[in-house]
Amino acid sequence: MSTAAPDRRTRRHQETIGEILDVAVELMGTEGVAALSLSAVARRLGMQPPSLYQYFPSKMAIYDALFQRGAELFLASQREAVAAATTDDVVELHLIGTTAFARWSMQNQVYSQLLFWRTIPGFEPSPEAFAPAQEALADLRAHLQAGVGASRLHPDAASDEGLAVFTSLTSGVLSQQLANEPDASFESGRFTRLFPLVLEMFYQHYAPTRGRNAG
Missing domain, CATH: 1.10.10.60 (Homeodomain-like)
Known part of the structure; x- marks a missing residue:
């Protein structure tokens, strides 16, 4: 019907x-x-x-609607980039998704401030507005789990700790870029150029052999 x-x-x-x-x-x-x-x-x-x-x-209601709209746009940009990829390599796919996150964030800095930093005193997104952001985190965990399944990452990488480490690294690089060179392009940014290195560091830290020689 x-x-x-x-x-x-x-x-x-x-x-x-x-x-x-x-x-x-x-x-x-x-x-x-x-x-x-x-x-x-x-x-x-x-x-x-x-x-x-x-x-x-209220003004908070506008912020809430903008948070949801921004999260939906951000999620769509990442998914579209990964879906259009011509590689099956999990690390390359992860870099493609991370690059899409950073590029979108630089092109949409108002939304980025609202989504990734607490710039509005007293504002908390409603569960409905926050749902797309949770989907983005679920996608990230799935990417990390794919890395585990392909023997490119230790299982700890897909844990809550691994997600926290990865988001801290990527958000930190993006924060530095937007704070110091907000008008630079993704390709020319002094900090955004570091994303491949950051991803490499993450994969080295959570290498499949992690902890085997401990004790």
Whole structure:
């Protein structure tokens, strides 16, 4: 049974929500992520501030919607990059996914600040908004488990510790890049060029022979 197409009012409502979020991202890019003003958003859209509350009851609700949108875009970019890969090598696939993460983050710095750093005092994403980010972590664990299955990684790499180490390394490199050279391209970035080395260090630390000579 086919689902009925949304009526004109519903479509217009959804379009306005998209416009509000687009304007919010634009303003956050110029004024700062934490400096978002609902009044400024309303003015840019040519509406009265109270009208904005028909779509979002608070500024935190806009942040929540943007968190979900950003997480969905980030997840899609990684999956598309991996799906388009022409290699079956788990390490190369992992580098492709990591590169897609970094490239997307540099191209979408407002979303990156919202997703990966606590730039909004008091903001916590709702479970619905956080769900795509959890999917991204599940994808990462699957990549690491594939490395274990291919005898390229020790099982510890796919543990909670391994995920924490990997995300700390990659987020740290990205933080350095955005803090020091936010306008550089991924290819020319002084820190983003280090991603292959960071991945190599991770694979060396969690080599399949890890711990065999201990004791």
